[in-house]
Amino acid sequence: MASSLTKDSVTPGTPGSEKTFFGHPRGLATLFMTEMWERFSYYGMRALLPLYLVAPGGLHLSAATATAIYSVYVSLVYLLAMPGGWFGDRVWGPRKTVAVAGAVIMLGHLTLALPSSGTFYAGLGLVAIGSGLLKANISTMVGHLYEGRDDARRDGGFTVFYMGINLGAFAAPLVIGTIGENVSWHLGFALAALGMALGLGQFLLGSRHLADRSSVVPKPLSAQEKSSTLRKAAIWAVVALVFYAIVGFSGHYTLNWLLVPLTLLGVIIPVLVLTRIKRDKELDRSEQSSMSAYIWFFVAAAVFWMIYDQGGSTLSIFADSSAENTVFGWEFPVSWYQSVNPVLIMALAPVFAWVWLALNRRGKEPSTVVKFASGLVLVGASFFLFLAPLSIAEGGHKAAAMWLVAIYFVQTVGELLLSPVGLSVTTKMAPAKYASQMMGVWFLAVTAGDATTGLLSIAGVDLNKTGIVALEATLAVVAGVAVWMYRNKVKELMGAVR
Numbered sequence: 001m002a003s004s005l006t007k008d009s010v011t012p013g014t015p016g017s018e019k020t021f022f023g024h025p026r027g028l029a030t031l032f033m034t035e036m037w038e039r040f041s042y043y044g045m046r047a048l049l050p051l052y053l054v055a056p057g058g059l060h061l062s063a064a065t066a067t068a069i070y071s072v073y074v075s076l077v078y079l080l081a082m083p084g085g086w087f088g089d090r091v092w093g094p095r096k097t098v099a100v101a102g103a104v105i106m107l108g109h110l111t112l113a114l115p116s117s118g119t120f121y122a123g124l125g126l127v128a129i130g131s132g133l134l135k136a137n138i139s140t141m142v143g144h145l146y147e148g149r150d151d152a153r154r155d156g157g158f159t160v161f162y163m164g165i166n167l168g169a170f171a172a173p174l175v176i177g178t179i180g181e182n183v184s185w186h187l188g189f190a191l192a193a194l195g196m197a198l199g200l201g202q203f204l205l206g207s208r209h210l211a212d213r214s215s216v217v218p219k220p221l222s223a224q225e226k227s228s229t230l231r232k233a234a235i236w237a238v239v240a241l242v243f244y245a246i247v248g249f250s251g252h253y254t255l256n257w258l259l260v261p262l263t264l265l266g267v268i269i270p271v272l273v274l275t276r277i278k279r280d281k282e283l284d285r286s287e288q289s290s291m292s293a294y295i296w297f298f299v300a301a302a303v304f305w306m307i308y309d310q311g312g313s314t315l316s317i318f319a320d321s322s323a324e325n326t327v328f329g330w331e332f333p334v335s336w337y338q339s340v341n342p343v344l345i346m347a348l349a350p351v352f353a354w355v356w357l358a359l360n361r362r363g364k365e366p367s368t369v370v371k372f373a374s375g376l377v378l379v380g381a382s383f384f385l386f387l388a389p390l391s392i393a394e395g396g397h398k399a400a401a402m403w404l405v406a407i408y409f410v411q412t413v414g415e416l417l418l419s420p421v422g423l424s425v426t427t428k429m430a431p432a433k434y435a436s437q438m439m440g441v442w443f444l445a446v447t448a449g450d451a452t453t454g455l456l457s458i459a460g461v462d463l464n465k466t467g468i469v470a471l472e473a474t475l476a477v478v479a480g481v482a483v484w485m486y487r488n489k490v491k492e493l494m495g496a497v498r
Contacts, residue, residue: 024157025145030206032164035138037199038102039168041109041192042131043342044176047335049073050313051320052185059117063317063464064457068259070313071454073124075266079447080132082273082440088137090221094144095207095214097137102200105130109193113186121258123189136440144211168195169342177335259458266451270444274298277434277441287431294429296483298445300372301422303479305449307379307472308411312338313453314463315386315404322393325401340405344412352416368425373484375418380476382410383469390466 021029052058053066061069088097108126111119142161146154172195180188221229247253277283278291319325320334359365366374385407389399422442430438453463461468 021160024153024160025209027145027206027209027211028142028157028160030203030209031138031142031145032161033206034098034102034199034203035161036164036168037195037202038105038131038134038138039165040172040176041105041168041195041199042127042172043169043338044172044180044195045109045112045127045189045192046070046074046312047173047177047316047338048180048185048188050316051181051334054317054320055185058185059120063321064460064462065255066317067310067313067463068263068454068457069124069255071309071450071457072259072262072266073128074309074312075447075450075454076125076128076262077131077135078443078450079266079269080128081135081443082132082437084132084134085136085140085437085440087133088140089218090225091217093215093217094137094140095210098134098141099200099203099207101130101133101137102196102203103130104133106193106196106200109189109196112189113193115186135443139439141210141214144214163346166342166346170339170346173333173335173338177333177338181333181335256458259454263451263454263458266447266454270298270302270441270448273441273444277431280431280433282433283431290429291431294425296486297368297372297422297425298441300376300479300483301418301442301445302448302452303476304376304379304414304418305446306452307383307449307476308415309446309450310453310463311341311408311411315407318389318393318399318464319401319404322399323389323401323404324398327401337404337408340408341412341415344409345416348412348416367487368421369483369487371417371421373480373487375414375421376476376480376483378410378414378417380473380478380480382407382414383473383476385410386469386473387466390464390469394466 020026021032050066050070053061053069054063084097084101088094091097092100105127108123108128108130111123111126114123139158139161142157143154146157172192176188176191176195179191244253244257247257274291274295278288278295283291316334316337319337323334325332325334325336356365385403389403392399392403422445423439426438426442434441456468457463463469463472
């Protein structure tokens with residue numbers, strides 16, 4: 001990446017003003033590489049996770065249990081983004097929080113690399129905690145590199161930053177997946193730890209190029225607040241410890257004693273957070289109206305992510321057992337399917353950006369509501385498409401790999417319609433009082449969707465059955481049509497936001 005650092009004139013006082021990274025502050029190179037390696041470790045481990053859970057040489061669990069564990073894990077990563085942002089704002093500041101997060105993630109992957117089922121869930125927990133701490137704070141530091149919201153380079157900087165995410169996500173299954181499936185599962189998890197170590201090293205070495213305010217705690221806890229927070233945390237920790245000690249020593253403990261509470265929290269907490277904001281009497285009429293509209297988007301997004309994130313669990317487990325994973329006679333690891341989405345994102349995102357700009361100039365760009373509705377219909381269509389390889393497998397044959405690639409393609413197009421728009425509308429519709437918290441609220445839609453998938457799996461629902469897949473597909477399409485039918489009502493609630 002050093003070759004992309006060039007002399008340039010930038011705003012005086014901008015970190016790294018003597019050089020730029022693709023025309024952006026040099027600190028962006030540090031954050032780009034840190035995020036790329038963190039995503040390399042995260043998506044590499046995630047690609048292996050469901051396969052390891054069902055493999056005879058892994059934990060050899062049922063497909064339903066594996067899907068539940070995977071869904072709970074992903075929902076926790078997004079659920080913990082909110083307390084992660086809180087730590088950055090109130091306790092450590094973004095820079096220290098990201099450094100600690102990287103160390104926790106690396107430790108988690110190393111724990112997963114140990115050949116012991118007893119330490120496996122502890123490793124997953126550490127990776128989830130570290131990812132939650134890192135997720136919100138590293139994006140905040142990207143924003144810190146620019147002088148005010150009006151810096152013309154800000155949007156482009158985030159675009160470059162998100163390219164790092166997709167580069168890491170693309171490479172991870174090809175490297176970690178290949179080693180994990182063909183050599184050793186635990187060596188694959190160790191490679192994920194190495195990736196995070198490289199990211200952490202890059203961050204520590206390049207942190208001198210970051211903005212000074214990234215080290216500042218924006219709103220530090222008072223002594224009284226610290227005491228109160230520690231007391232509450234200790235009480236809840238003791239309650240959990242006593243509860244699980246009783247369950248364990250009584251001989252009643254099963255994995256569901258852990259999975260069920262976590263999945264319920266993944267559904268209940270998003271509802272409680274939205275309800276608390278909606279009922280806040282300090283919000284004016286316009287903000288109340290915007291929040292009513294936002295609930296439509298939130299529910300739609302939860303349905304979308306419920307189906308979309310099964311690309312890493314339900315589809316992956318299907319590919320492992322029922323797909324012909326070959327191209328022109330050459331067999332490839334199942335985890336490679338997880339590289340399809342990021343490479344499509346990198347290829348299609350510029351096309352979508354160009355199309356929206358061209359349509360906007362003609363006054364024909366679809367509204368936010370229409371884009372959301374289209375994304376939902378497409379993710380539903382992807383599962384209607386999934387019915388074809390399921391039928392082929394039920395007939396005793398292996399489904400061609402291109403069926404799965406086609407499903408991932410349709411889902412990616414749906415993601416590009418819904419996800420960037422959701423991020424944008426979240427910032428636009430956020431009440432002033434909750435401006436810094438609303439991005440965490442958006443991530444809770446992912447939590448709610450994945451937690452719902454987890455609950456279905458825990459209940460024994462086989463998500464690879466034709467009837468269930470058709471039901472989920474129908475739900476998404478109906479939700480998309482409903483959002484489209486009520487688009488004028490939602491637009492009215494949105495007020496001036498477009």
